[in-house]
Amino acid sequence: MKKKIVGSYPYTNVLFSISAALFMIALFGLFAIGTKRLANKLSSGIEMQVILDKNLTEEEKENLSTSIQNFSFVSKEQPPQFISKESAAEIMIETTGEDFVRFLGENPLRDAYAVRVDVGIEVSALEEIKHQLGSIPGVYEVVYTKSMLQNIRGNMRTIGFVVIALSFIFFSTAVILINNSIRLALYSQRFLIRSMQLVGATQMFIKQPFLLRGAIQGAIGGGIASVFVALVAISAISSMPELIHLISTKDIGFICILAVILxxxxxVSSVYFSISKYLKLKLDDLY
Incomplete structure (x- = not known):
């Protein structure tokens, strides 16, 4: 008959369950990071139209552009884009299908700058920015689409709620799966645990080998999950390079390390509570 080793229990099934559960958590963790970063990009990328006075000289337009770029809230990655009234008319004619310039006999539109601002989506902040841009000499009016702002805010709230709910569900499912696997595995060790109790072993002495083995198994399971998560993430980025703006290699590394620690x-927590339960059971309850 094969001798049982303290802390030893069916290894393969438990390791598979741990790896599968941690893979699920880690993969969703990357999804949550990407979703949050996408929401931040949407919320910080509000575009305003800075409409200019008529008959400004080229030098005045250049000075106005410089004044706009000097504001800290203006995106440094996307500087103000000049839109001439002729270009704006062409876009409107193409969109509506009607040549309003010929009908009116002149182009009523004005030159403008499309300005992207890097701020949150609070209406009060955008109104203050609108006021600051509008106070620049040569600016006729500043406009932005409030309905789009409301849609973004609504979508962000929905995304946040979904991510939080799914995070709770995924984490709870993973913990329950790991806990059940550990409890089933320790079931085969219940008589060995009782034997050690009967010969006077302290609770900590009994728990120590199980806890050590559990920590090692958890780390190995996290390592296996990390490898598969990294492969999935790298494959996704290779197929869709634009994902690199939402998920970086640092994010992947962080999630992998977190999977091992988690x-x-x-x-270890599951092992600790499971053994504590067996230590409190009466002999008849072990059968």
Missing amino acids: GSLVV
């Missing part, structure tokens, strides 16, 4: 903590 794996050890969850498994």
